[in-house]
Amino acid sequence: MKVAIFGAGAIGGFLGVRLARAGADVTFIARGPHLAAMQANGVTLRSGSESITVRPRCVASAEAAGIHDYVVVTLKAHGLSAAAGSIAAMMGPDSALVTGINGIPYWYFYGLDSPHRDRVVESVDPGGLLWSVLPPSKAIGCVVYPAAEVVAPGVIEHGYGDRFTLGEPDGSRSARIEAFSRALIAAGLKAPVRPRIRDELWVKLWGNLAFNPVSALTAATLDRITGDDGLRTLCRGMMLEAQAVAEALGVRFGIDVDKRIAGAAEVGVHKTSMLQDLERGRPMEIDALLGAVVELGTVVGESMPLCRSVLALVRERGRQAGCY
Numbered sequence: 001m002k003v004a005i006f007g008a009g010a011i012g013g014f015l016g017v018r019l020a021r022a023g024a025d026v027t028f029i030a031r032g033p034h035l036a037a038m039q040a041n042g043v044t045l046r047s048g049s050e051s052i053t054v055r056p057r058c059v060a061s062a063e064a065a066g067i068h069d070y071v072v073v074t075l076k077a078h079g080l081s082a083a084a085g086s087i088a089a090m091m092g093p094d095s096a097l098v099t100g101i102n103g104i105p106y107w108y109f110y111g112l113d114s115p116h117r118d119r120v121v122e123s124v125d126p127g128g129l130l131w132s133v134l135p136p137s138k139a140i141g142c143v144v145y146p147a148a149e150v151v152a153p154g155v156i157e158h159g160y161g162d163r164f165t166l167g168e169p170d171g172s173r174s175a176r177i178e179a180f181s182r183a184l185i186a187a188g189l190k191a192p193v194r195p196r197i198r199d200e201l202w203v204k205l206w207g208n209l210a211f212n213p214v215s216a217l218t219a220a221t222l223d224r225i226t227g228d229d230g231l232r233t234l235c236r237g238m239m240l241e242a243q244a245v246a247e248a249l250g251v252r253f254g255i256d257v258d259k260r261i262a263g264a265a266e267v268g269v270h271k272t273s274m275l276q277d278l279e280r281g282r283p284m285e286i287d288a289l290l291g292a293v294v295e296l297g298t299v300v301g302e303s304m305p306l307c308r309s310v311l312a313l314v315r316e317r318g319r320q321a322g323c324y
Contacts, residue, residue: 001183004029004068004090006083008038008058010148011100012074013156015164015189017045017054022187026056027065029086035060037154046151047158062086070180072098074144076277077124077288080106084133096176097134100142100164102273103205103288104296107136108198111170114250116299123292140177141167141197143204163190167197202246203253207264209242209290209307210235212274213314216284219275226265234306236261241304242293248300274314277323284323286314 001024005016008028020026020043028038035058042055059065063086071090075083080101091097099105106125109116120128146161166181168174177193184191194200211225214235218225225231239257246253277284290311297304318324 002068007075014148018187020054033153067092104292106130110136171195210238215272215275
């Protein structure tokens with residue numbers, strides 16, 4: 001099995017090291033000092049007391065990487081459009097695209113049993129560019145749960161989590177998804193295949209769409225957001241608005257909103273990814289995490305006043321900081 005990891009940062013690196021150690025033919029596509037270090041010294045993964053170093057093929061471009069059976073993309077959502085042509089260059093007629101990206105995916109409505117079937121989500125795919133360059137028939141949904149960080153060029157620190165939930169957009173148990181799931185399991189990871197991948201996607205997004213922008217606006221960590229009555233109430237209201245949208249689109253939530261908030265509270269003193277990006281002057285995932293949800297609210301006729309207000313505020317915060 002040939003697997004390309006495009007955007008081999010923290011999560012991509014974690015996954016690629018595990019797959020390479022299990023015997024998969026892995027190619028990392030990266031750049032800068034991280035690429036140079038991986039080419040010179042291999043890729044090191046630290047997880048608890050364990051340290052693993054593997055020496056996969058590491059290249060600077062998709063063209064150099066060639067065609068692969070699976071192309072795993074773990075970029076931030078806003079980076080996907082610029083990378084689409086390069087990703088397509090690694091895909092042959094039978095290749096699959098594994099989208100380990102937070103938020104509403106560009107293929108969300110592909111094959112969906114809905115009046116909105118095959119609709120383009122403009123917030124994450126303006127003009128349908130991704131839909132045309134990376135046909136959604138190639139996509140495998142992937143909900144990423146591990147936390148990891150690149151602590152030095154070529155060195156990845158794994159914090160917690162080992163589950164990558166997979167699902168075909170049409171809910172089928174295809175040969176390609178079964179094979180990829182087996183490869184992840186052989187690498188010591190949890191890789192369940194779900195017939196309703198959007199349900200699981202929404203449970204993760206449910207917290208992110210509220211906690212991330214609120215943290216960017218307030219600089220508060222998760223313990224503060226979930227522990228302060230005012231901030232918790234705001235996030236809970238946003239999450240209930242989003243739940244109404246998701247359920248109108250056929251999503252089933254396996255837990256209630258308070259249990260989801262309690263789960264976030266257990267993480268403790270943690271800066272959300274959006275707050276980290278803001279502090280480091282990097283583009284924030286505003287549209288994939290909240291903008292697209294508000295767009296879907298328009299599609300199903302939900303007004304979403306809290307979500308719309310927070311979206312306007314965080315977009316302006318991002319513009320002022322040069323992060324949006």
